[in-house]
Ligand code: SF4
């Protein structure tokens with residue numbers, strides 16, 4: 001599967017003010033979609049940043065991070081991922 005074909009099932013947000021650039025999330029991420037940015041935060045650390053496509057929303061980076069509030073992971077619901085793929089979905093039984 002090419003980089004362009006990988007679908008995000010999760011979304012990673014890094015609070016650059018809280019990240020200490022330890023790299024634990026980078027090591028822990030199974031699909032290896034986190035890297036350390038070239039930019040420095042106000043502490044002088046290179047902060048974690050999403051570096052690819054294919055986040056699964058597993059939350060392992062969140063669990064690995066020692067800094068409270070540095071990482072938030074959003075798991076994209078099927079409706080969002082389907083929309084991202086450009087598919088029309090039918091919500092069966094959804095209120096009108
Ligand atoms: S949620 Fe999982 S796949 Fe996504 S960036 Fe974090 S560790 Fe990687």
Ligand code: SF4
Pocket residue numbers: 014018019020021022023024025026047048064065066067070071
């Ligand atoms: S584990 Fe947390 S503190 Fe360490 S680089 Fe990742 S986001 Fe930053």
